[in-house]
Amino acid sequence: MPAPQAVLDLVQRYEFNRPVYHKGQKNETELRREFLDPFFRALGWDVDNNKSWSEAYKEVAHEDPIRIRGQTKHIDYSFRVGGARKFICEAKKPAVALKDDLDAALQLRRYAWNAGLKLSILTNFEEFAVYDCNVPLRKEDTAATARIAYFPYTEYEKRWDRIATVFSPEGIQKGSFDKYVATNGEKHGTAGVDEKFLEDIENWRLLLARNIALRNIGLSQEEVNTAVQLIIDRIIFLRICEDRGIEHYETLHALSHNEGVYARVCDLFRLADDKYNSGLFHFAEEPGRDEIPDTLTPTLVIDDSVLKTIIRRLYYPESPYEFSVIPAEILGQVYEQFLGKVIKLSASHRADVEDKPEVRKAGGV
Structure with missing residues (x-):
């Protein structure tokens, strides 16, 4: 499956503005609205609930509230099929270097593991990381622990078929999501x-x-x-x-x-x-x-x-x-x-x- 023109346009626009974004002139909310929302729409998700489904069955829940260590936090995106949450996505602003950001990785993994999710995504659009969330957290973990895929925005075009196969609603319903977990997940030290x-x-x-x-x-x-x-x-x-x-x-x-x-x-x-x-x-x-x-x-x-x-x-x-x-x-x-x-x-x-x-x-x- 070739990458949609909408995704190619996003990559081109990001490339043009990247130096400005790295100076901190693009916050997380703007990134989500201008890049990640269109990205997930291109995957087939009803990001804006145009189907007018009830809260319990919306495909995408934004700012999903949870309590972590006594404080209310919000998960950026929860993606659901038939009302059941399948994976989440945590977004960071472009100035955050995700490859070595332990706090961001632990934040994503802690929520997803406790929720019983198999995979989840950490991204600032420039970097796209997929984590195996069957792996429980340990004190010695690094940002790379349980990370089973990582690539920059410049590879979205050539990797689009794999991304869509695993993370689109159609791919999940056809079983590709679960198959990807079974094939690529970490084989040792996993425990729900x-x-x-x-x-x-x-x-x-x-x-x-x-x-x-x-x-x-x-x-x-x-x-x-x-x-x-x-x-x-x-x-x-x-x-x-x-x-x-x-x-x-x-x-x-x-x-x-x-x-x-x-x-x-x-x-x-x-x-x-x-x-x-x-x-x-x-x-x-x-x-x-x-x-x-x-x-x-x-x-x-x-x-x-x-x-x-x-x-x-x-x-x-x-x-x-x-x-x-x-x-x-x-x-x-x-x-x-x-x-x-x-x-x-x-x-x-x-x-x-x-x-x-x-x-x-x-x-x-």
Whole structure:
């Protein structure tokens, strides 16, 4: 498929004005309006919603709002087919050199990975970069990590067929997008947000279970299971509330800076009981309420190091998660797998985790 004349005209106009753009005289909004909107129109996207579709089914969502680290950010473009987001594009002004811009790459990858997207684009029109968003973020990442395609605007003409095959609505519907991911994605170190989160909460369960069993010798196996489940559920619930703007960001994180972490965490749980009035936080008898209050977890002894490990893993830079972005169905799938295992106590009161008997018998959840 040859490049449309509209794209060739964009390349020519950019080339002519490039020295001026590099002096900073072209901001991101202008770039999007004058270059990227026409570029994506040429790929076949209804950038202006000329079809007058409802918000849920618009092909292109502009300035898609999300909350990242307690602040509302906006993704420049979200591209959707049948209402389902397929990839996003983050735009930068021409003066930004994207090839080595780690912050721009991490911004794109963090959102896309948490949203469960396979590929996404980072561009300032002059540079076009495609990232494999199945790769979770790591501290040692560079701007090139998970980047599977990179080329300048001068190559748009010869690469147009490949761009359109993968990123046009028609190409996505024909399966070329998914095929490109399977063929070109990084083969090692990939893990979806569901796999990574499941791995983390399973590690936290074992860490908590062993510490609770060690420091609270009189507990039964059932009590250890109940306590561990409640503590993890409460921490994750409050952390999700932070990312979604319901709780102040880093409220939990602030509790991990000093000693006596669990006592302060329990105080936060009691405040949540007053605020949410839910079964997850229920510590005292209430008139007309049949649920049995939790008198177990407030009495536990838990080492600071254990809680600090769990809490810090839920915040940047140790955490790759943006809970305002992770779809509810992914969290549900993770918990389905998580609840398929149970904590067992040995004769010496050491805790281990194994599949529930009914799960083993069925061959999995």
